[in-house]
Amino acid sequence: MKTDIEIAQEATVLPISEIAEKAGLKPNEIEPYGYDKAKINLDSSIKRDKEGKLILVTSINPTPAGEGKSTVTVGLSDALQASGRKTMIALREPSLGPVMGLKGGATGGGYSQVVPMADINLHFTGDFHALTAAHNMLSAALDNSIYQGNLLHIDQRRVIWKRVLDINDRALRHTTIGLGGPTSGVPREDGFDITVASEMMAILTLSNDLMDLKSRIEKIVVAYDFDKEPVTAKDLGVAGALTVLLKDAIKPNLVQTLAHTPAIIHGGPFANIAQGTNSIQATKAALKLADYAVTEAGFGADLGGEKFMDIKVPKLGKEPDVVVVVATVRALKHHGGQSLADLNEENLDALRAGVVNLQQNIKAMKRYGVPVVVAVNQFTADTEAEMALVREAAEEVGATAVTADVWAKGGAGATELAELVAKKAEEEHDFQPLYDLNDSAIEKMNKIVQHIYGGAGVELSDKAEKQLKTFAAHGWDKLPIVMAKTQYSLSDDAKKLGAPKDFTVHVRELVPKLGAGFLVALTGNVLTMPGLPKHPAAMDIDIDEKGHITGLF
Template sequence: MTTDLSIAQAAKLEPITKIAAKTGLQPAEIELYGDTKAKIKLPVTDRKHQSGKLILVTSINPTPAGEGKSTVLVGLGDALNQLKHQTIIAMREPSMGPVFGMKGGATGGGYSQVVPMEEINLHFTGDFHAITSANNTLAALIDNYIMRDNTLQLDPRRVIWKRVEDVNDRALRNVVTGLGGVMQGVPRETGFDITPASEIMAILCLATDLADLKRRVNQIVVGYTYDQTPVTVGELGFGDVVTILLKDAIKPNLVQTLAHTPTIIHGGPFANIAHGCNSVIATQTAMKLADYTVTEAGFGADLGAEKFLDIKTRALGANPDAVVVVATIRALKYNGGAALADLTTEDLSSLEAGMPNLLKHLKNLRQYNLPLVVAINRFTSDTEAEINLVKQACATLGIEAITTDAWAQGGQGTQDLARAVVKLTEQANDFQPLYDLDADVAAKITTVARQIYGAKEVEFSKKAQRQLATIKANGWDQLPVCIAKTQYSLTDDPAELGAPSDFVFHIRELVPKLGAGFIVALAGSMLTMPGLPKVPAAVKMTIDDNGKIDGMF
């Protein structure tokens, strides 16, 4: 049986030095991690490409049927190179939590993959471990500070900094630390988040260099004093040690696709909790080195693309020249009420009922004044009638929908999309973020909920209302908002598929992330530490005596 893993394991990779040479990077500008991986040394000196085109790939809301956004992303990058456009792909690093849980990896699939696939999906170059260590070192220093002199009078009950692990471990969501007597610390309630949801991850992905990273680390609010004054890492004097642990992780990672397209993979914030984009440094580096940079935003456009356009662009200092929205016939039929087992059967009725989800995302993205194209990620079960229905529906908005076959054909199956994207990037655009930073936090959240999700109103819990007052009193209103909600629906209820409207959107809690530079708004029952499914992917994986892995995707 042909699987993503078997295809990746059969591939012949080029030496990473050869891949680096394709980008113009010199041997002295990379640090080798074996023969097939390297880190790019910073800063990357100026190149001739000071304004390479940026292409953003996003999608409809994810479903169990799969959308193949990363597969289309990789196929598009390969296709652009095959058409003689110097191109670099910029992606996020996968989290081992979903790899061993349910979602799977994040390196594409079929013949549109980034390799070495197993290494990227597991420990890679150790970036996630460095972020986890930096986060937890800070947590240990905070607890030690409270136990010792606690000069600033940091209230143990008001510490908001949590520990993290890159594992789906629901048992760690709520814990009590410091038990066992006076010398074991001060007992307090806390918990664990998953590493991709951490503020350290967001900081790494939004920092423009090491100095900016250190500045952001020092701005982290770890908690409040007994009189409710915020306490930062800088005030505690812990910023340097956290930065020291991240000095190598901040360097972008260079790998390749099966077709040997240079690919920079760096950072991995979740889009349903954090801002869902690869690092600013990686994107800036790619744009310096290539004519076209193809990048992604996590989950559906209501999460990843909105955060890319309203958060990342402000740090990046650039906006996309074109946006690709990935959809599948299968997923649209699922949104229209078809059962998972029936998605391979032609069903124009369910497809038509599910089309509003795609059309809603397209209308949302139009608010940013960017050129759009739809990529229909084709499966063998899709019929011409179904494909034509999608194309005709998109045409009513004046948007072209193009079929792709990136999984089976790689870049060859994505060249029509690549040609269309090149034309789109040549159009002038008048990019405009969704909201003004001068608006207060409640107004920004309401704008996103109404104009992106389709909500009628936003309901803030009593806790969130108190936190809004704290945010305003501390002068944090000027920050963008990062809404943490389910990825499966435009609402805060994962069961509400399609494109609901006129619903109430619920905000239960607000968390200031001053280092990252945004306010996180937790919606509905969204959790910052996922759990494992009944049958985790981990139990299906095997390794033989020679170290060969099987059962991974």
């Protein structure tokens, strides 16, 4: 059986100019980055008059068994395109953290991939490097301001702006900087987040244009002064320089699938520690250029799905016309208690116990008043009895489940799914936000836990309680909430699989991200800088004298 990278390397890739023409972009509306990649000019696609249907792909809570959400997204898009419906994909860019770590990339798999797979999973067009540079330039300006007389009276004990790196490196979670004597800065505690958790990433993906980007950067709170008043990027005088560093990164990237469906890949915030969706620019472009824009949100419906609805939709001005929840029999059996080693064996009892996770995620998405369908990503070991049980479980909560065999067959394996999605996208629906912006932060968090996770509510630490009082004093307490939570469970405990009930989500800390326009609630033991596993993927990646890459999935 060929690996993903072998399939990608053997593919016929069309010149990006042909893909742009197929998408309806004029030559002057793209900036080619070599043969098979291009940037889309900011003011091109959004000038079109029409708007297509929006399809959101999310999933159950992920497990080590794998759900194949990106693979289904690509296969569904290729199936829609093959049926004569003009289709475009809008995906996130992969982070080098999981690419070199444990999870892998984010370009799909098998015969449902976006290409050039290796480039996209590595440096691509340099967007993440630009974000890392801009973020750390702000860190440098902050520490320089303290060193150069501290005219802003910054309290170095209350600096909340960490540095970032797009690599999993647990040793950098907590650091001390400024050591080495008077010429090396002012000593203080610091730390690193992964780039995809940076507010700069969130800002890039939520900005409407270059000036909106600059305005948002100006609002970033980096620290508090000795009077406990916020200090911003605007106060440090570098917002213009940071915007210059991001002037190309804000432009969406155009590539293609193996079946030559146009795909826009742009931005990449994680959904467990950030908002988990691709950029406003990318989704808007796909909506204007195609009749069907297929996008995805990171991890499960409880994380990326909820954040898409409550964070992105208000800024996008368009809710999904249909939501696809991806599941696998294997992962649902794992949620029901079956060991990873035995997932290829039929076990209806474990599956029956595990489908509650699928049902809770379906109910979470249906709460928004949009049609929901289930795509069962098929594996060869799945039995008809197991597939029937999943279909019945979906129907019990008002969703139709169909099989998608897209890894092996590409778009041809998602024909039934494509027809169901197209049909559901025509249905009338009444989108209902989960919370009102005037709700308090506690009310917002409780609604997320109760209606999306199926839990009892939240409990705030003493630190979080004090932070909320501070935020209220500054007028920040009514901002939307981004829950930073484990992706493996509906609760904040990764070991609680399935659909636990009556649990409490523990919020240990709140982080204001005014440029992005939300508050981040750090729950449980979720980390904003992951670590590498015992055997990271990087140990299996290699290259020969001809530049031929192996081991990249």
